[in-house]
Amino acid sequence: MASARTTLAYFDHAATAPMRREAIEAMRPYLDEQFANPSGSHRFSRAARQVVDEARDDVAEVLGCAPGEVVFTSGGTEADNAAVFGAVRRHGGIAVCSAAEHHAVLHCVEHLRGEVVDVDRCGVIDLDKLQAALSGILARHERAALVSVMAVNNEVGSVTPMRDVARVVRASAPGAILHSDAVQAACWLDLRDIVLVTDVVSLSAHKFGGPKGMGIMVQKTGITLEPLIMGGGQERDRRSGTTNVAGIVATAAALCATVTQRFAETARVAALKESLVDGITSQLSDVVETVPAASHTGGSSASCAVVPGIAHLCIAGVESEALLFLLDEANVCASAASACASGAMEPSHVLRAMGVEPRLAKGALRLSLGHTTTQADVDRAIEVIVASVQRLRAHRPQ
Amino acid sequence: MKVLVAMSGGVDSSVAAAELRREGHEVVGVTMRLWGGESDTGCCSVSDVDDARRVAQQLRIDHLVFNFSEEFNDAVVTPYVDAHRRGTTPNPCIECNRHLKFDRLSQRARLLGFDAVATGHHARIERQPSGVWRVARGADTAKDQSYVVHMLDQRELAYTLYPVGHLTKAQVRERAGELGLRTAAKPDSQDVCFISKTGGRETFLGHRIPFRRARVVDESGNELGAVDAVELVTIGQRRGLRLPGGAPKQFVLEVDAEQGTVVVGDEARLARDEIQVGHATWSHEPPPLLSTVMVQTSAHGEAHEAVLEEVVAGGSSRDSFVVRLRKPQRRTAPGQSVVLYDIDNRVVLGGGIAD
Numbered sequence: 001m002a003s004a005r006t007t008l009a010y011f012d013h014a015a016t017a018p019m020r021r022e023a024i025e026a027m028r029p030y031l032d033e034q035f036a037n038p039s040g041s042h043r044f045s046r047a048a049r050q051v052v053d054e055a056r057d058d059v060a061e062v063l064g065c066a067p068g069e070v071v072f073t074s075g076g077t078e079a080d081n082a083a084v085f086g087a088v089r090r091h092g093g094i095a096v097c098s099a100a101e102h103h104a105v106l107h108c109v110e111h112l113r114g115e116v117v118d119v120d121r122c123g124v125i126d127l128d129k130l131q132a133a134l135s136g137i138l139a140r141h142e143r144a145a146l147v148s149v150m151a152v153n154n155e156v157g158s159v160t161p162m163r164d165v166a167r168v169v170r171a172s173a174p175g176a177i178l179h180s181d182a183v184q185a186a187c188w189l190d191l192r193d194i195v196l197v198t199d200v201v202s203l204s205a206h207k208f209g210g211p212k213g214m215g216i217m218v219q220k221t222g223i224t225l226e227p228l229i230m231g232g233g234q235e236r237d238r239r240s241g242t243t244n245v246a247g248i249v250a251t252a253a254a255l256c257a258t259v260t261q262r263f264a265e266t267a268r269v270a271a272l273k274e275s276l277v278d279g280i281t282s283q284l285s286d287v288v289e290t291v292p293a294a295s296h297t298g299g300s301s302a303s304c305a306v307v308p309g310i311a312h313l314c315i316a317g318v319e320s321e322a323l324l325f326l327l328d329e330a331n332v333c334a335s336a337a338s339a340c341a342s343g344a345m346e347p348s349h350v351l352r353a354m355g356v357e358p359r360l361a362k363g364a365l366r367l368s369l370g371h372t373t374t375q376a377d378v379d380r381a382i383e384v385i386v387a388s389v390q391r392l393r394a395h396r397p398q
Numbered sequence: 399m400k401v402l403v404a405m406s407g408g409v410d411s412s413v414a415a416a417e418l419r420r421e422g423h424e425v426v427g428v429t430m431r432l433w434g435g436e437s438d439t440g441c442c443s444v445s446d447v448d449d450a451r452r453v454a455q456q457l458r459i460d461h462l463v464f465n466f467s468e469e470f471n472d473a474v475v476t477p478y479v480d481a482h483r484r485g486t487t488p489n490p491c492i493e494c495n496r497h498l499k500f501d502r503l504s505q506r507a508r509l510l511g512f513d514a515v516a517t518g519h520h521a522r523i524e525r526q527p528s529g530v531w532r533v534a535r536g537a538d539t540a541k542d543q544s545y546v547v548h549m550l551d552q553r554e555l556a557y558t559l560y561p562v563g564h565l566t567k568a569q570v571r572e573r574a575g576e577l578g579l580r581t582a583a584k585p586d587s588q589d590v591c592f593i594s595k596t597g598g599r600e601t602f603l604g605h606r607i608p609f610r611r612a613r614v615v616d617e618s619g620n621e622l623g624a625v626d627a628v629e630l631v632t633i634g635q636r637r638g639l640r641l642p643g644g645a646p647k648q649f650v651l652e653v654d655a656e657q658g659t660v661v662v663g664d665e666a667r668l669a670r671d672e673i674q675v676g677h678a679t680w681s682h683e684p685p686p687l688l689s690t691v692m693v694q695t696s697a698h699g700e701a702h703e704a705v706l707e708e709v710v711a712g713g714s715s716r717d718s719f720v721v722r723l724r725k726p727q728r729r730t731a732p733g734q735s736v737v738l739y740d741i742d743n744r745v746v747l748g749g750g751i752a753d
């Protein structure tokens with residue numbers, strides 16, 4: 001793995017980030033000699049219980065919530081499912097989300113025959129349409145059970161102004177639970193700002209250097225959800241299943257490290273991304289940034305803010321699958337859109353919702369950066385991407 | 399060589415990949431995702447992709463998935479539905495080979511720097527002393543698939559490999575067994591991959607086109623009965639016409655979807671000695687006019703001796719041709735592929751679609 005790390009230029013942090021050293025070290029004892037189940041009644045269990053409690057305290061502190069509001073789950077998808085299904089099953093009513101949500105939210109809302117609200121060209125929920133949808137539900141004498149709006153889009157990286165969303169939801173759907181999938185926000189935004197204005201928040205540990213199979217759901221005091229998983233009553237009856245001690249400890253360690261370094265990392269990675277995008281667009285014609293960066297458009301449009309970790313480009317005249325093959329051959333790891341069960345690339349529902357021309361969407365490329373990305377990675381990616389696109393365009397079939 | 403091998407998840411393409419690897423080529427496996435809808439058989443389901451990937455892992459080659467479902471829908475499924483709407487009898491597997499495997503995939507392979515595309519078809523590609531490439535029948539005559547790959551031209555033939563064409567099916571399974579490939583005992587796919595066993599053709603088409611009722615008449619125009627869906631009736635068909643029992647066996651002689659009539663009659667009335675063929679493709683050049691050829695009109699049917707009577711150059715579109723059979727045969731349903739072999743019934747010369 002160490003050799004792979006040195007030869008690969010890894011630009012798929014939004015899919016999963018390498019685990020942080022702190023997290024690996026933190027979890028090791030709990031995979032080994034300290035294996036106890038914290039629900040037991042002996043001293044061995046009590047020791048495990050204590051580290052879970054401490055981890056929960058740490059997480060609560062960086063999220064700006066009470067420890068009792070932190071629910072550990074098996075991942076971001078479970079947290080999203082628990083929020084959407086939990087709200088509708090407990091309270092009845094309609095689930096509402098944006099058209100650019102991750103499938104972990106979108107498929108739940110569609111399954112419940114909820115309402116899907118259009119997004120703007122940045123991939124951010126259209127607040128006027130959200131208001132209209134919520135008013136429409138009220139006018140039909142129905143109620144919205146939950147409104148789910150992602151904090152950062154996982155494909156294109158655009159940032160949703162959650163305060164503005166909260167204003168609309170509180171005014172037009174009082175009583176609705178406001179949920180935010182903040183999975184892609186963890187590395188780049190102050191999560192306390194999101195937790196502050198919402199009722200339920202989902203996070204995924206492996207996106208910020210924690211282990212896969214771990215997630216966090218913040219469920220504010222007074223917000224009730226029907227539990228998705230029932231059983232032994234762990235996590236205060238909100239999520240049953242034997243406590244994943246090692247996972248929880250590592251998640252807390254990764255989140256604390258992420259938050260501590262966030263300010264410096266945001267600046268560092270933003271510079272890398274700028275260099276990456278400039279390097280590509282200065283050498284290739286017909287490449288567009290899918291979400292134009294706010295600074296490029298004059299800075300007036302706050303809704304077009306994009307996190308530093310995601311550079312999403314649409315490259316005319318190439319097909320993503322072909323481009324990714326050439327990048328893979330040259331040891332550059334990137335992605336295009338989400339893959340289906342067979343592993344095939346699916347046309348992106350996010351780009352379609354944003355109204356990106358199919359001609360451009362065919363050549364979608366997501367380069368996502370993170371805590372291990374270096375300038376050397378960026379230089380290598382630029383070189384390989386430029387050469388690959390030039391090659392594909394030169395041999396373009398009629 | 400650097401070879402891209404199309405792996406459907408079946409035993410033939412698994413062994414094709416293994417053979418190429420054994421020969422020392424640089425091999426990458428690819429499974430094409432073609433059909434996005436419901437399916438329980440054939441080349442499109444997730445479990446078949448899993449099989450292909452696991453075989454690739456065993457062979458230590460990379461495995462990719464290309465999503466060509468849009469092209470598949472446009473080039474195979476839509477024309478299939480249209481053909482039934484017109485009352486003709488399409489062959490979607492041939493259109494898939496024509497447009498997906500040996501066009502879209504080979505185009506992509508060239509773009510990505512591969513020297514050849516390989517598949518698990520039971521056919522052989524050989525280069526004649528003159529330098530001309532030909533598709534020859536596979537070593538296993540019962541499994542020969544030269545009919546379904548007849549459309550390859552010189553450019554594609556030079557770029558294509560059939561690594562199991564020289565093996566019998568039994569030998570293929572034996573090699574798969576020796577290598578411990580999980581697909582060794584997997585049954586052959588039989589059906590159209592986008593049509594599920596549970597729903598069948600009727601359900602598939604019923605969701606896409608309105609079925610029209612048709613009168614069943616004899617050759618004098620006397621009404622004998624009716625069918626609910628003229629779109630599902632094929633020339634030569636005998637069953638499912640709901641004709642009164644006791645009478646001599648009646649076969650479908652004509653289908654007129656527009657007028658909503660199905661003409662039935664004795665089997666002898668299906669005999670034809672002439673086949674008119676459009677949308678022709680030639681492996682190299684059209685064979686000389688009036689030369690003797692062997693004609694095959696279905697995937698596993700017998701070939702019959704015939705004379706190439708006429709070739710009409712299509713100019714910018716495809717040629718058409720007429721063959722006259724030495725002995726009359728049962729009429730070929732419009733839409734079926736008609737493939738010409740040399741007099742030895744060994745190599746493909748070309749083919750087209752029956753008018």
